[in-house]
Amino acid sequence: MPNNISNTIKLKVERVKCKSALKFEAVFPKNEGSWEAQLPVWRPGRYERGNFAQYILKMVGIDDRGEEVKLEKSDLHRWIVPSGIYRLRWIFQADILNAGSTYVSDDLQYVNPVNCFIYDSNNHDLRYKIDLSDIDSSWDIATALPIVDGHLIARDMQHAMDSPWMAAPKLWHQEYTVNEGEQNVKFHVWTYGDAPPQPKRFMDDHIAFSKSQISYFGSFPCDEYHFLYLLPSEMDARHGVEHEESTVIALGPSERIQSDKGYDELIGIASHELYHSWNVKRIRPSEWTPYNFAKSSPSRLGYIAEGVTTYMGDLFLLEAGCIDLKGWCDKMEELFFRHLNNPGRLNLSVADSSYDTWLDGYRPGVHGRKGSIYVEGSVLAFLCDTRIMKVTDNKKSLSSAMKILWERFGMPRIGLTADAYWDILAEVAGERLDDLRLKYADGTEDTWDDLVSAMEINGLKLSQIKDEKGIVKVKLTVQS
Numbered sequence: 001m002p003n004n005i006s007n008t009i010k011l012k013v014e015r016v017k018c019k020s021a022l023k024f025e026a027v028f029p030k031n032e033g034s035w036e037a038q039l040p041v042w043r044p045g046r047y048e049r050g051n052f053a054q055y056i057l058k059m060v061g062i063d064d065r066g067e068e069v070k071l072e073k074s075d076l077h078r079w080i081v082p083s084g085i086y087r088l089r090w091i092f093q094a095d096i097l098n099a100g101s102t103y104v105s106d107d108l109q110y111v112n113p114v115n116c117f118i119y120d121s122n123n124h125d126l127r128y129k130i131d132l133s134d135i136d137s138s139w140d141i142a143t144a145l146p147i148v149d150g151h152l153i154a155r156d157m158q159h160a161m162d163s164p165w166m167a168a169p170k171l172w173h174q175e176y177t178v179n180e181g182e183q184n185v186k187f188h189v190w191t192y193g194d195a196p197p198q199p200k201r202f203m204d205d206h207i208a209f210s211k212s213q214i215s216y217f218g219s220f221p222c223d224e225y226h227f228l229y230l231l232p233s234e235m236d237a238r239h240g241v242e243h244e245e246s247t248v249i250a251l252g253p254s255e256r257i258q259s260d261k262g263y264d265e266l267i268g269i270a271s272h273e274l275y276h277s278w279n280v281k282r283i284r285p286s287e288w289t290p291y292n293f294a295k296s297s298p299s300r301l302g303y304i305a306e307g308v309t310t311y312m313g314d315l316f317l318l319e320a321g322c323i324d325l326k327g328w329c330d331k332m333e334e335l336f337f338r339h340l341n342n343p344g345r346l347n348l349s350v351a352d353s354s355y356d357t358w359l360d361g362y363r364p365g366v367h368g369r370k371g372s373i374y375v376e377g378s379v380l381a382f383l384c385d386t387r388i389m390k391v392t393d394n395k396k397s398l399s400s401a402m403k404i405l406w407e408r409f410g411m412p413r414i415g416l417t418a419d420a421y422w423d424i425l426a427e428v429a430g431e432r433l434d435d436l437r438l439k440y441a442d443g444t445e446d447t448w449d450d451l452v453s454a455m456e457i458n459g460l461k462l463s464q465i466k467d468e469k470g471i472v473k474v475k476l477t478v479q480s
């Protein structure tokens with residue numbers, strides 16, 4: 001029912017004059033009785049509460065005479081809307097610039113709907129017709145949302161929440177296409193702020209890792225995909241967030257963006273985020289299928305969502321020729337450095353740490369309490385990958401298992417469980433990997449001996465030295 005007005009929320013977005021704030025005005029379809037208006041409490045990609053209501057400066061209903069009506073809350077992020085009120089007006093403070101935030105200035109309107117869109121808690125199927133009323137028609141708009149007659153259209157609440165946009169007087173923009181079997185996938189690369197570093201190499205690397213990832217999976221989840229780069233010249237940033245048909249990647253300031261290290265960071269984040277198009281946007285833990293934005297949603301599977309993605313994102317840079325073996329070894333040394341110097345990995349398993357990201361997963365927290373789904377998860381993915389390659393004489397790998405997960409869970413959108421994941425790894429390997437699961441996913445055993453053996457299988461020698469302060473330094477060398 002794409003054009004049925006009774007299924008549409010008409011939403012107008014504009015900047016509060018000269019302020020770092022956005023005014024939203026939404027007309028919801030008429031329904032019977034009072035209803036509840038919900039703001040998300042978290043956003044996918046950050047598995048903790050974002051408590052976005054802290055940025056709501058004002059929230060009112062508008063009655064049929066155009067008068068403002070005060071709304072009472074029934075929860076921290078939920079407002080009771082009295083019978084007969086269908087129009088809501090709210091003001092959102094928009095002065096944080098990162099890959100998951102909402103920000104407005106003289107030359108940028110950058111919106112992550114999951115921060116600031118209200119939805120009807122009882123009707124998630126309503127489509128959004130979004131009117132960027134104060135954006136000049138000459139401005140560029142980067143988004144995966146279709147633009148119809150000057151309006152951005154989201155087919156339902158989940159689609160809206162997963163589709164950021166950035167609008168600016170001028171955005172750098174290039175495209176490329178990857179063909180896989182019958183499928184032609186069109187990619188857009190947009191940047192706000194700085195131009196990308198080494199633009200020719202930047203685009204070549206995007207093409208290379210996109211081709212490589214798509215060919216391993218055999219298909220891409222959508223036919224059009226957008227990389228939205230926020231490259232503020234004078235602001236510190238380093239962050240990426242995945243979406244179903246796009247990603248936002250932030251890096252700044254200019255000295256960092258234009259340095260060799262900054263280039264490597266951007267490409268590293270980009271490959272990671274693209275891998276998320278399959279792993280987590282489609283191959284998704286059952287707790288997040290679908291996302292429930294109204295409450296905390298802990299899962300023990302962060303070591304798959306972020307661990308496998310971190311490992312694979314880097315591995316595909318090597319596969320695609322964006323980095324060489326030395327570059328990959330540098331990344332693994334850095335990974336092992338973080339892994340071995342975190343005593344928390346020996347205290348709380350990565351599965352339990354995943355559940356607890358909702359408490360303090362993105363902060364240092366109590367020293368030695370927990371592991372990281374990114375670091376410990378990536379180390380575990382490496383051990384699983386090497387095991388599968390070893391027992392199958394290099395005929396299969398973790399990528400083979402991810403392809404099966406894409407076909408059986410991602411495509412039909414069936415929520416993933418830990419048992420299903422380990423079953424598919426076993427199916428691919430021809431034997432169970434329960435020792436790895438027991439020791440390093442659900443347990444807290446030291447990985448060192450298994451890491452040394454796994455690197456040996458890969459023709460690399462892993463060694464460590466402890467300095468006088470007890471900090472472990474690792475070295476990876478090609479075996480002679």
Ligand SMILES: [Zn+2]
Pocket residue numbers: 272276305306309
């Ligand atoms: Zn990620």
